[in-house]
């Protein structure tokens with residue numbers, strides 16, 4: 001499991017070392033890490049350092065200082081380095097080292113193989129105005145893309161999108177969620193020796209081996225009931241397809257049995273696709289968990305089936321119109337709610353919190369955590385990154401996904417995956433089950449996308465492949481983009 005921290009947590013962890021006069025050492029480690037990443041990027045993109053040009057746009061704080069020291073090292077290797085001082089001044093020692101190594105200060109941006117964005121790091125506050133529009137070509141952000149908030153991932157409109165973000169000390173939460181995730185590009189973490197001072201993480205990221213730990217191991221002594229039975233309350237005359245998608249995904253994830261509850265026409269559709277499903281018009285027979293909500297609309301029979309499931313005391317995942325029916329808080333910790341941002345905004349409004357969809361999209365960690373705490377349920381907030389929050393404040397962010405997953409019915413598939421894992425996993429915490437399900441869903445989306453755009457109906461086949469890949473120990477980059485996390489943040 002990776003660990004991510006807020007900007008202030010990282011700054012607090014640096015403090016004891018700064019008090020011992022180690023500020024220069026920390027900056028030297030950060031700068032050297034940035035230098036190495038720049039060398040690697042130059043080698044990757046132009047085959048070597050010979051004739052290369054690197055420009056840093058630097059602010060007056062330590063973030064600019066990191067970049068100036070890094071470019072001084074690059075200049076020592078023969079790279080032509082220039083710096084643009086965005087605020088007219090710069091870190092004194094960094095600038096001196098840069099100039100001594102042969103770096104030049106310019107006013108305008110000339111041709112460069114890489115532009116380093118080092119105007120602002122964790123010391124940013126308020127709105128950010130970029131000194132000029134994002135240059136064409138490769139941008140490497142120093143610690144954070146300037147203007148991204150290290151805690152929330154909110155970003156000023158002018159922030160440059162980075163191809164690579166080289167971040168120091170630990171992974172920052174703001175690089176995982178909100179606009180910060182998309183603006184950061186590939187994230188590299190540089191160890192600067194503050195690990196022992198870091199507190200409890202703000203956010204966790206499940207890795208492939210963690211997902212494997214949540215997936216049940218096939219066992220010789222399984223029989224269909226002990227393996228786990230999932231009850232699915234999905235579909236209505238208006239939305240029969242949602243039931244097919246949810247049950248397909250549950251079967252593809254792996255369960256002992258699916259019991260499906262729906263009106264007759266919906267049951268027929270499900271049985272045509274999956275004859276192995278045990279279908280009935282009302283909740284009957286034992287299950288280990290419930291998946292409720294996809295496509296139930298305002299069907300009265302499905303709504304009362306929902307109430308039976310909720311009263312059962314069993315683990316339950318609630319999606320779509322089921323979210324409109326959850327009772328007031330607190331739920332008892334066994335429920336996983338799977339809203340998208342618009343649905344979460346509505347849930348929060350019912351709790352008396354006046355928030356609109358864009359605000360939830362901008363600060364997904366904050367709102368998912370708050371909703372989970374207030375509701376006493378695990379909240380899985382869907383979006384390009386999936387934020388899973390537990391009532392005790394634990395948050396996991398999973399960024400393995402594909403934009404083709406933004407398609408009708410893709411959420412129904414996710415509900416089936418969550419349900420199957422709740423039914424078959426007895427030890428994992430709901431927040432880890434939810435995050436593992438998001439990883440399976442995201443990886444399935446990537447597998448399906450290899451063949452081009454797809455509809456949700458094609459996703460279940462890829463869910464099977466994703467489960468098999470996790471079970472087989474095939475790695476998956478946890479942060480979504482190709483990721484290199486050499487030392488810290490683990």
Ligand SMILES: NC(=O)C1=CN([C@@H]2O[C@H](COP(=O)(O)OP(=O)(O)OC[C@H]3O[C@@H](n4cnc5c(N)ncnc54)[C@H](OP(=O)(O)O)[C@@H]3O)[C@@H](O)[C@H]2O)[C@@H](O)CC1
Nearest residue numbers: 026027030061062063120121122123124125126127128143
């Ligand atoms: N601490 C350490 O030991 C280590 C820290 N490290 C590095 O230091 C970075 C943090 O450095 P930092 O604290 O100097 O802050 P930084 O991000 O450079 O910017 C602050 C400056 O920007 C200004 N400013 C603020 N907001 C602004 C805005 N919206 N628009 C415009 N200007 C704005 C603000 O000026 P003020 O407004 O306060 O006058 C202030 O001068 C961190 O990200 C990492 O890279 C590493 O070397 C490892 C060791």
Ligand SMILES: Nc1ncnc2c1ncn2[C@@H]1O[C@H](COP(=O)(O)OP(=O)(O)O)[C@@H](O)[C@H]1O
Nearest residue numbers: 382383384401402403405406408409410411412
């Ligand atoms: N831009 C995107 N990139 C990656 N995944 C996305 C994106 N947009 C949505 N998703 C994922 O697709 C699914 C959509 O779910 P949802 O909105 O409930 O769809 P539906 O209700 O039609 O089934 C969620 O798992 C979400 O995380």
